[in-house]
Amino acid sequence: MGDDAVVRYSNTVLYDDHLNKIVGDVLIHKDGSWSKSNGDEDVIEEIDGSNRVLTRSLQNWHTHLAMQLNARDFSDGYPLHRWLNEAIFPTEARITPEFVRIGTSAAAAEMIRTGSTFAADMYFFPAVTGGVLTDAGLRGLIGGPVSDAALPSHDDAESALSELDHLLSQNNENDLVQYAIATHSVYLCSQETLLRASDLAQRRNGRIHIHVSETRKEIADCKEKNGLYPIEYLDSIDFIQPGTIFAHASWVKKNEIKIVADRNVTAVHCPSSNMKLACGGTLSFPPYRDAGADVRIGTDGAASSGNGLNMLHEARLASLLQRHDHWDSTLFPAQDVFKLATKGSKDWVAWNLDDVRMRPVGRSNNRHIANLIYNGGDCLDVWVNGQALRKNGATLTLDEHSIIEELDEAVQTYYDGLE
Ligand SMILES: [Zn+2]
CATH class of the missing domain: 3.20.20.140 (Metal-dependent hydrolases)
Structure with a gap:
């Protein structure tokens, strides 16, 4: 399975489709599956997962x-x-x-x-x-x-x-x-x-x-x-x-x-x-x-x-x-x-555990999902089909700054004469 692995998250927490919790080193594959890592597989990218929790998107x-x-x-x-x-x-x-x-x-x-x-x-x-x-x-x-x-x-x-x-x-x-x-x-x-x-x-x-x-x-x-x-x-x-x-x-x-x-x-x-x-x-x-x-x-x-x-x-x-x-x-x-909110997802998101809203993680390290749902979370990485759409808190596939400028400008024209 390791040959199509894209990224290794080391020392991390991952919740699978049934919300079983996996702690340690994991691989994310191009097809959206995941597996445990032995630490020696060829990957395109290595990410320190110690401040991250991975869930389906x-x-x-x-x-x-x-x-x-x-x-x-x-x-x-x-x-x-x-x-x-x-x-x-x-x-x-x-x-x-x-x-x-x-x-x-x-x-x-x-x-x-x-x-x-x-x-x-x-x-x-x-x-x-x-x-x-x-x-x-x-x-x-x-x-x-x-x-x-x-x-x-x-x-x-x-x-x-x-x-x-x-x-x-x-x-x-x-x-x-x-x-x-x-x-x-x-x-x-x-x-x-x-x-x-x-x-x-x-x-x-x-x-x-x-x-x-x-x-x-x-x-x-x-x-x-x-x-x-x-x-x-x-x-x-x-x-x-x-x-x-x-x-x-x-x-x-x-x-x-x-x-x-x-x-x-x-x-x-x-x-x-x-x-x-x-x-x-x-x-x-x-x-x-x-x-x-x-x-x-x-x-x-x-x-x-x-x-x-x-x-x-x-x-x-x-x-x-x-x-x-x-x-x-x-x-x-x-x-x-x-x-329910992630049903059918084949993709992965890494949430920021250094975000205070995600703390405490609970004595048995089990409060991640409740913290995310009830308090929100800071999305660091997003993976779809082996492509990172976002990494380390920055979106890679879109230029957010120019989108904001374009949006503000478009709204002026769109509503011209209506407001
Ligand atoms: Zn509607």
């Missing part, structure tokens, strides 16, 4: 990355539907590929700085987003938007679908970035559009990403229009394909959770977005867990909602919110929520 399952461009307090205080209609959609009408490139670059820099290596994204100009993530060395499932509303990138759903058809035809499982189909929601997509997107997913073996049952208004409107709640409705028209991603899935009935589990849907809990937009409800973890459904965590976009892409913050909120909602302090201990 965080995985962000619901984002609108380029929305970094929308100032973080943009229309803060609006509820979801007013925020979309009065603040976001009018601004987004002027989005261009260049704005998306700049916003996504800032997002990629923030992901790397905070230890995330994957985003399931939904935004305009998906090929631009995909290009930025690929160049940054990050992974992504990049959903191009489909909706019946006029899109800044397309005249109608038809042309959005044909662009996606082309992008999906290029998906190669060895690439860091895969494309997906982002049907915005049941309130922005007609049944015909939903079904055409679903057909495309089936034909190209692509994944669908959709906002579902985020607010009480959305489910009441769907019930009135279709006689069914959103997940029941999507199931009744045979929209759901294996691997479909439901962002939020908050205002749901038990039979809808069963549909999520039975149809191999991934439901994404976005606690900060739901709380900041005062949705009054969020994904209720215990019934999803009991039904055997796949649940992940996501930050949502930066403009409203999460205000950032820090998945340690999001995991902390998930733990606190679920305990609070269910009056159950045993729910989501740090280890469980960390497993």
